[in-house]
Amino acid sequence: DVKVTQSSRYLVKRTGEKVFLECVQDMDHENMFWYRQDPGLGLRLIYFSYYVKKKEKGDIPEGYSVSREKKERFSLILESASTNQTSMYLCASRNRDSLAGLYNEQFFGPGTRLTVL
């Protein structure tokens, strides 16, 4: 079974702190993603990485950065946390499409509920 793990289920930080959210997948997937999920807004893509050291901005990258130094690990960084970054953060991974042209789905981690005071 694919496993996507996130470093914390719950996290409480203060405004201005630097926050690291870690995500690890064990299936050698090439693509990894960070989303935030808010009531009434659904899941929104923050950043994604389609290979090691490659990163792409998603729909709401402001206030975030990412790091992917190893294939299995994708980190989301809040340089200076603010209260509007209080949210549920979900990491996902996906294998690249097969040579036969079959597409693959994204697998999600359990989420980190971050509260910024």
Place this chain on the structure above:
Amino acid sequence: EDKVVQSPLSLVVHEGDTVTLNCSYEVTNFRSLLWYKQEKKAPTFLFMLTSSGIEKKSGRLSSILDKKELFSILNITATQTGDSAIYLCAVEVDRGAGSYQLTFGKGTKLSVIP
């Protein structure tokens, strides 16, 4: 801007009822449409649809895609309390250079009461 719209946003039914959840989309470079079920934590994958008119089925759940009218439906027959969840529709688009992005709808919250 890519857009995925789900309806209804919430739904309350009795056990045994049949429900239909809707998802319409307007995107550039469509690849596939996916349905996920989310209970308390991580969304879990249900279906991926890439071709029009071909029904995907798993137990009491089924889904179909219409690429001409740009929508999909998810049907759940003989609902059970365990079907209570948020159902998410997402469309995968091709961003080029081997990168693909999901755009999600806001979800339909289904509550099944005994």
